[in-house]
Amino acid sequence: MREGARILGLPLAAWPRILAPLLMATLLLGGWEIAVRHLGLPPYVLPGPVAIGGALAADLPTLASALAVTLRVxxxxxxxxxxxxxxxxxLFSGSRLMEMTFLPLAVMLQVTPIVAIAPLIIIWVDNVQAALLICAWIVAFFPILSNTTAGLNGTDRNLADLFRLYGASRWQTLWQLRLPWAMPFFLAGLRISGGLSLIGAVVAEFVAGAGGTGSGLAYRILEAGYQLQIPRMFAALALISLAGVVIFLALSLVSHLALRRWHESAVGKEH
Structure with a gap:
């Protein structure tokens, strides 16, 4: 087949990356359904993909509304x-003293389990949505902080010396050298933080246990578990997983579009 051939508008080389995970997912779901039927497991123990799909279709409006709440947070x-x-x-890249002073506090906040401090945040903050937001932020912000700081501090010293040699100001060096150099690091941290923000939101919702029309998917999972509606619980879990995959893919696309014209990590994929 000639070079540059396309199928349905996509390059031929892109199809294995699409079909391979789809084939694996089909095999896993098919094996899951066959195993459940063969072993005769009741739905309240382990529902099969067909039962989960039926629960998802039956409760899609409610679950979609709850998903929107979780995704907003x-x-x-x-x-x-x-x-x-x-x-x-x-701030850290501009002052070594500031980095030494505040970075250990950020590390302490990151390594503290969110399930341990979420109840305190929910008690201290009157607004439930604000408390959920704070919990999700605590989980998500450190990868961006650490990756971007590493990128800014890791700027090529030869290039920095060249900028100084040509009399570039501190602002010009930051805008034209250090920020572009740190961009791949920032985007890598952004992809990690996208999933972590979803995890933080879900964990905070579990701890808060807030019900009503404004509740998120975590509450719907708890509700389904209390009522032994296990297929519905798995349907909500499937939506959370799907949302996480979509977030990662969307941020990966943003990273590719931002880097594809100049950075080796993206240029290599183009060719």
Whole structure:
């Protein structure tokens, strides 16, 4: 087949990357369904993909509404993580004393299990949505902070010397050298934080246990578990997993579009 051939508008080389995970998912789901039917497992013990799909179709409006609530907290937490993470990274890269003073505090906040401090945050903060946002932000912001700081501090010294030789100001060096150099590091941290913000939102919802029309998917999982509606619980879990995959793919696309014209990690994929 001639070079540059396309199928349904996609390059021929792209199809294995699409078909391989689809084939694996089909095999896993098919094996799961066959095993459940062969062993005669009741749905309240382990539902098969068919039962989960039926529960998802039956409760899709309710689950979709709950997913929208969770994704709103996730998106807001990710925006807050980007804002604070990049801002603190710029502060740390400009002052070694500031980095030595505040980075250990950020590390302590990161390594503390969110399930341990989420109840305290929910008690201290009157607004439940604000408490959920803070919990998700705590989980999400450190990868952006650490990766961006590493990128800013890892700027090629020869290039920095060249900028100084030509009389570039500190702002010009930051804007034209250090920030572009740190961009791949930041985008790598962004892909990690996207999934972590979803995890933080779900964990915070579990701890809060807030019900009602404004509840997220975590509450729907708890609700289904209390009522022994296990297929519905798995359907909610499937939506969370699917949302996480979509977030990762979307942020990977953003990373590729931002780097494809100049950075080796993306240029190599283009060719």
């Amino acid at each position: 996730t998106a807001l937490a990710l925006v807050a993580a980007v804002t604070t993470g990049v801002g603190l990274s710029l």
